[in-house]
Amino acid sequence: MGSCQSSVDPSTVEVPRLQQLLDLDPYLTPYEREIKRRYGCLIDAWEKINSLEGGIDSFSRGFNKFGVIIHDDNSVTWREWAPGAETVYLYGDFNDWREDSHPFRRLEYGKWEINLPAEPDGSCILKHMSRVQLHVNGCFPRISPWAKYVKPHEDGIVFQHHIYNPPEPYVMQYPKVPRPKSLRIYECHVGIATSELRVGTYDEFRENILPRIKRQGYNTIQLMGIMEHAYYASFGYQVTSFFAASSRYGTPCQLKRMVDEAHNMGLYVMLDVVHSHASKNTLDGLNEFDGTKACYFHDGAKGTHPLWDSRLFNYSEFEVLRFLLSNLRWYQEEYNFDGFRFDGVTSMLYHSRGAGQGFSGHYDEYFGLNVDTEALVYLMLANKLVHHINENAVTIAEDVSGMPASGRPVEEGGTGFDYRLAMAIPDKWIKLLKEFKDEDWNVGDIVHTLTNRRWKEGTVAYVESHDQALVGDKTIAFWLMDSKMYTLMSTTSESNPIINRGLALHCMIRLITHALGGEAYLNFMGNEFGHPEWLDFPRAGNNSSYHYARRQWNLVDNDLLKYKFLNNFDRDMNNLEEKYGWLHTEPAYVSTKHEGDKVVCAERGGLLFVFNFHHTNSYTDYRLGANSSGDYKVILSSDSSIYGGFDRVKVDGIPYPTQGIPWANRTDSIQAYLPSRTALVFANY
Numbered sequence: 001m002g003s004c005q006s007s008v009d010p011s012t013v014e015v016p017r018l019q020q021l022l023d024l025d026p027y028l029t030p031y032e033r034e035i036k037r038r039y040g041c042l043i044d045a046w047e048k049i050n051s052l053e054g055g056i057d058s059f060s061r062g063f064n065k066f067g068v069i070i071h072d073d074n075s076v077t078w079r080e081w082a083p084g085a086e087t088v089y090l091y092g093d094f095n096d097w098r099e100d101s102h103p104f105r106r107l108e109y110g111k112w113e114i115n116l117p118a119e120p121d122g123s124c125i126l127k128h129m130s131r132v133q134l135h136v137n138g139c140f141p142r143i144s145p146w147a148k149y150v151k152p153h154e155d156g157i158v159f160q161h162h163i164y165n166p167p168e169p170y171v172m173q174y175p176k177v178p179r180p181k182s183l184r185i186y187e188c189h190v191g192i193a194t195s196e197l198r199v200g201t202y203d204e205f206r207e208n209i210l211p212r213i214k215r216q217g218y219n220t221i222q223l224m225g226i227m228e229h230a231y232y233a234s235f236g237y238q239v240t241s242f243f244a245a246s247s248r249y250g251t252p253c254q255l256k257r258m259v260d261e262a263h264n265m266g267l268y269v270m271l272d273v274v275h276s277h278a279s280k281n282t283l284d285g286l287n288e289f290d291g292t293k294a295c296y297f298h299d300g301a302k303g304t305h306p307l308w309d310s311r312l313f314n315y316s317e318f319e320v321l322r323f324l325l326s327n328l329r330w331y332q333e334e335y336n337f338d339g340f341r342f343d344g345v346t347s348m349l350y351h352s353r354g355a356g357q358g359f360s361g362h363y364d365e366y367f368g369l370n371v372d373t374e375a376l377v378y379l380m381l382a383n384k385l386v387h388h389i390n391e392n393a394v395t396i397a398e399d400v401s402g403m404p405a406s407g408r409p410v411e412e413g414g415t416g417f418d419y420r421l422a423m424a425i426p427d428k429w430i431k432l433l434k435e436f437k438d439e440d441w442n443v444g445d446i447v448h449t450l451t452n453r454r455w456k457e458g459t460v461a462y463v464e465s466h467d468q469a470l471v472g473d474k475t476i477a478f479w480l481m482d483s484k485m486y487t488l489m490s491t492t493s494e495s496n497p498i499i500n501r502g503l504a505l506h507c508m509i510r511l512i513t514h515a516l517g518g519e520a521y522l523n524f525m526g527n528e529f530g531h532p533e534w535l536d537f538p539r540a541g542n543n544s545s546y547h548y549a550r551r552q553w554n555l556v557d558n559d560l561l562k563y564k565f566l567n568n569f570d571r572d573m574n575n576l577e578e579k580y581g582w583l584h585t586e587p588a589y590v591s592t593k594h595e596g597d598k599v600v601c602a603e604r605g606g607l608l609f610v611f612n613f614h615h616t617n618s619y620t621d622y623r624l625g626a627n628s629s630g631d632y633k634v635i636l637s638s639d640s641s642i643y644g645g646f647d648r649v650k651v652d653g654i655p656y657p658t659q660g661i662p663w664a665n666r667t668d669s670i671q672a673y674l675p676s677r678t679a680l681v682f683a684n685y
Helices: 018-024 026-053 202-215 252-264 318-333 345-349 373-389 424-435 443-451 476-481 497-516 553-557 563-580
Strands: 067-070 076-081 088-092 111-116 131-136 140-142 150-152 159-162 183-189 220-224 241-245 268-273 339-342 395-397 419-421 458-462 520-524 589-594 599-604 607-612 619-626 631-637 668-674 678-684
Touching: 018 026, 026 318, 026 373, 183 202, 183 563, 202 252, 241 318, 252 268, 268 318, 318 373, 339 373, 345 373, 373 395, 424 443, 424 458, 424 476, 424 497, 443 497, 443 589, 443 599, 458 497, 476 497, 497 520, 497 563, 497 599, 497 607, 497 678, 553 563, 563 631, 589 619, 599 619, 607 619, 607 668, 631 668, 668 678
Parallel strands: 183 220, 183 520, 220 268, 268 339, 339 395, 395 419, 419 458, 458 520
Antiparallel strands: 067 076, 076 111, 088 131, 131 140, 131 159, 150 159, 589 599, 599 607, 607 678, 619 668, 631 678
16 A cells, blocks of 8 residues: 555645544644644545445455355365465365465466365365465465464474364354443453363353353453464464464354353453564464565564564555454454454554653654554554444553553544553552552552543553563562462461451552543453462473463362452452442542552542551541532441451441531541551442
């Protein structure tokens, strides 16, 4: 398609709702011309697709034109885009692996095609689960970029393309679920979801883990590591086959059944999608597919990520756009995924790939020459398409840079994401736990980190995701309690100050993040109950051990261990949000952040949230500002014994009446007892 750097005259571009964006953030006004130029590039690409390809719907169904297409009469058409190739052959089980008996013919624009008639008995020459390979230029064995199912070769070294055409494919029984008003996301990985020393399966996840997620009060699952990746330890972030659901966990039909059951349970299902880069593998990846360094990627240094040692897509190439946009539609339509979390967005947005770059927040950083317009336009296209396919779709950007308008609609000149991840929040918690005693925490600094987000742009708040659980770091629970978790988590053990502190702060950190940090909330699988160990996939450095590549559900299921206390609090916190819906209300109003007392008081969703972070001081008759008069009752206390606390405050006990005394810029106030290291939630009855 070519670069859009100079092909659009911003003075001629009309952004339908640009003024709405500028009204939200007047600081964007000096950059209006650049916003228009970017939108013009988007419209230019959209119109070219509509004029040259019969519309975006046809264009984004590339999986109906490329790769293996088995027709109703069992004949086969197979097309590929390999502009640098000189010859392409198909071989496999069906022809006894003869490399030169089935040549593709060259078409226009770098495309290749082969047609295979049905067998004399009417069956398909490419049987279900038969193995096939492409031979490029006489010496390069390759897997089709459009392969729908790949499995490891018997030597276990590389993957091979398997034809997946079951005689009785799984048919979805349940529709997609409505978009939740409040996203409470359970980030999960099928492979590590078992307690056993092996890779878990789609069926096991459906049977054993989905009910846990539902009971825990989450309404959304975000699945990692689904797009096929040859290297398990990459956590799914070095994708080799984009259209193939990972065979490690089972078959495509089993994944469909898992997603279907999640929908039956009312769970919204999101896919962690990696369109920021691709594995450098050649035998089982996209790299050098046509025998050149380019094809799907930029050639030269521009095509290789400086930190990830992976290949970078050429988003200006028409066929790359077809491939990636079709990939999104494939997972929406074939597997019924409801939405996507886009990985590595910061790397996509900037020519520097974010490597060694700090973002000060000055707007010049977001509208200068470092911005990769082609990648930005792709993200706008992707968001426009995803929401065109399903108006209830949700997209989330993993972007640490804070690109303005990332979370505003494309029609306003934004990038079109519904949410961005609040990546500064987990960094803040880890920094505090690593470098400071909690008695030295600055509660004003904590509140600033939790509330410092762009107005009217959705934010996903979280204490820790999979990133903080990886080997080389520690989970929040491990930072708080460390080795004491191995010996002192029994409910029959004597009370221990380290464990007591850990349980208390684990609950408080989660609730204040949930209440103040964003418009959605995320938790990584197992962290809700304080999983005691990090996450490390089997690799050469650990003798290929699965010891840390699993979740020890037995710990939370054991009634004699204190992990159940953290699990209880996480469940009740989520259920309380379900009832009151603070995540989809306006951001919290913080009326108190007292450094000496270590007390934070905030209102959101009709509730009063109070946090006493002081390590020793409890306060009687502490005055708390409230904007609604009436009787308040405690409806959640992190100090309750069911959470490992000391029951110093009774839940649903005596009322705390407002006293007609304005306080902390609020129209009224109550007085209440605030135990040390305790979070309380009050409701006005």
